[in-house]
Amino acid sequence: MLDSVRVRLTVWYTAVMACVLVVLAAGAYFVLRENSERRTDASIVEMAESFLATVSAELNGAAGSGGLKEGVAAAILEHRFSGTVFVVLDERGEAVSEERLPHSEPGDVTAESLRGVANHVLAEAHPFHTIRVRGRAYRTYARHFSAGQSEGALVVLQSLHSQEEFLETAAQTFALVIPLAVLLAGAGGYFLARRSLAPVVTMSAQAGRIGAENLDKRLEVKNSKDELGQLAQSFNDLLDRLDQSFERQRRFVADASHELRTPVAILFGEADVTLAQSTRTTEEYRESLSILRGEARRLKHIVEDLFTLARADAGQHPLMLTDFYLDELVAECARNVRTLAGAKQIALHCEASKEILIRADEALLRRMIMNLLDNAIKYTPSGGAVTICGGEQDSEYSVSIRDTGAGIPSELQSRIFERFFRADKVRARAESDGGGAGLGLSISQWIAEAHGGRIELTQSEHSGSTFTVFFPATAMRPLIPRLSSSR
Ligand code: ADP
Numbered sequence: 001m002l003d004s005v006r007v008r009l010t011v012w013y014t015a016v017m018a019c020v021l022v023v024l025a026a027g028a029y030f031v032l033r034e035n036s037e038r039r040t041d042a043s044i045v046e047m048a049e050s051f052l053a054t055v056s057a058e059l060n061g062a063a064g065s066g067g068l069k070e071g072v073a074a075a076i077l078e079h080r081f082s083g084t085v086f087v088v089l090d091e092r093g094e095a096v097s098e099e100r101l102p103h104s105e106p107g108d109v110t111a112e113s114l115r116g117v118a119n120h121v122l123a124e125a126h127p128f129h130t131i132r133v134r135g136r137a138y139r140t141y142a143r144h145f146s147a148g149q150s151e152g153a154l155v156v157l158q159s160l161h162s163q164e165e166f167l168e169t170a171a172q173t174f175a176l177v178i179p180l181a182v183l184l185a186g187a188g189g190y191f192l193a194r195r196s197l198a199p200v201v202t203m204s205a206q207a208g209r210i211g212a213e214n215l216d217k218r219l220e221v222k223n224s225k226d227e228l229g230q231l232a233q234s235f236n237d238l239l240d241r242l243d244q245s246f247e248r249q250r251r252f253v254a255d256a257s258h259e260l261r262t263p264v265a266i267l268f269g270e271a272d273v274t275l276a277q278s279t280r281t282t283e284e285y286r287e288s289l290s291i292l293r294g295e296a297r298r299l300k301h302i303v304e305d306l307f308t309l310a311r312a313d314a315g316q317h318p319l320m321l322t323d324f325y326l327d328e329l330v331a332e333c334a335r336n337v338r339t340l341a342g343a344k345q346i347a348l349h350c351e352a353s354k355e356i357l358i359r360a361d362e363a364l365l366r367r368m369i370m371n372l373l374d375n376a377i378k379y380t381p382s383g384g385a386v387t388i389c390g391g392e393q394d395s396e397y398s399v400s401i402r403d404t405g406a407g408i409p410s411e412l413q414s415r416i417f418e419r420f421f422r423a424d425k426v427r428a429r430a431e432s433d434g435g436g437a438g439l440g441l442s443i444s445q446w447i448a449e450a451h452g453g454r455i456e457l458t459q460s461e462h463s464g465s466t467f468t469v470f471f472p473a474t475a476m477r478p479l480i481p482r483l484s485s486s487r
Contacts, residue, residue: 013189025174059148068150083159255420305439319361323478326356330390352390368447371440376403400468
């Protein structure tokens with residue numbers, strides 16, 4: 001039961017409410033009691049003063065010849081208040097007046113006990129005291145006095161019965177009202193928690209109905225400004241991202257199978273045609289095998305590229321970082337494609353002379369530069385030129401590959417880094433020597449980004465294109481100190 005947020009909220013709310021009410025009631029009870037005690041004390045003092053004034057008047061007045069006893073008797077007659085008793089003790093501690101407390105038996109409050117109270121109270125700084133007689137509380141006030149020739153002590157006892165009754169009624173009222181208020185608060189809390197959490201229950205039911213097959217469905221957002229509306233909005237944004245990612249994956253798989261189908265179909269077709277005739281010349285067999293080999297190589301490239309991208313997407317392509325010279329790598333890549341460029345009568349220039357020691361994944365960087373050089377040669381007609389430069393400027397290392405090809409139409413330039421995108425599908429496929437599947441630039445882009453850099457088509461027009469890769473120099477600082485003499 002406590003697994004439900006509604007119940008937990010209600011329990012917490014009720015418990016806090018109960019604590020607050022109990023503390024408030026205890027505080028109120030305490031204040032009431034203090035207040036009533038203060039008022040009683042003030043009234044006792046007032047009565048004592050008035051009583052003694054009467055005794056003094058009696059002793060000093062014309063009728064004063066009767067002594068203390070008569071004076072006290074006259075004052076008692078004048079001060080008959082319900083629940084109040086005046087007891088006067090003479091110098092020897094003998095009771096001058098004999099008065100009994102209401103509800104007390106003779107002997108309950110004796111002159112002896114009052115003397116005890118008087119002495120006890122008088123000895124303390126605090127002249128007030130509370131005593132209990134037959135279960136009833138009395139507030140006592142004692143003080144010395146001197147009237148005329150006489151001295152003595154006055155003890156005033158004030159019944160606390162009505163105050164106690166009032167406080168008891170207050171306590172009973174609290175004891176009745178608090179559980180009732182807690183009960184009401186609990187019911188109200190549960191109702192509120194139910195109402196506030198109802199949208200969460202609805203959202204959870206809606207979310208439970210969304211799966212891979214209906215990722216286009218969204219949660220209903222009633223009020224986008226409140227917290228639950230924002231939660232629903234965030235969930236919908238997450239679904240948007242998931243939907244896009246699913247869509248990309250679907251397209252990737254569809255494109256990949258489409259790309260793989262073509263070379264496989266060519267392999268089958270070529271093999272079927274060759275095997276259709278029982279006898280063929282060696283020359284014909286060699287020609288067929290060379291076609292099969294070309295397609296198999298193309299297939300191998302596509303599978304390798306797909307594998308690289310799949311691992312990159314899954315974040316499972318770790319970078320094997322080593323320290324090496326970027327200018328050497330650029331020169332090595334240029335050497336590797338020299339034959340390819342020569343075969344197409346394309347002039348290849350390498351302008352990377354400045355020593356640049358970096359820390360990066362050399363194999364991946366080689367693959368990226370080779371991709372860009374391959375493209376440059378592939379899309380540049382015979383007689384053209386390809387130039388590769390490596391350099392450093394504004395705390396960035398850069399490698400740029402410039403060609404004199406036909407360029408990329410401006411409306412397609414933003415899409416060339418998309419997977420499987422080819423600006424000119426027919427021509428790209430017709431290039432039998434590695435006519436790409438449109439994955440080269442995607443992989444190059446991933447390699448640049450994996451090193452904290454970026455790749456840009458810095459220029460492309462009818463006279464040619466330039467691709468440039470930028471790397472942040474700080475992120476690629478080598479671990480070992482630069483030793484140019486060690487080369
Ligand atoms: P592909 O394997 O088709 O070369 P890429 O991803 O390497 O795939 O390139 C994507 C597309 O970008 C190519 O099909 C081509 O149309 C265009 N492209 C890339 N490099 C160049 C370039 N140097 N000159 C002209 N077009 C290019």
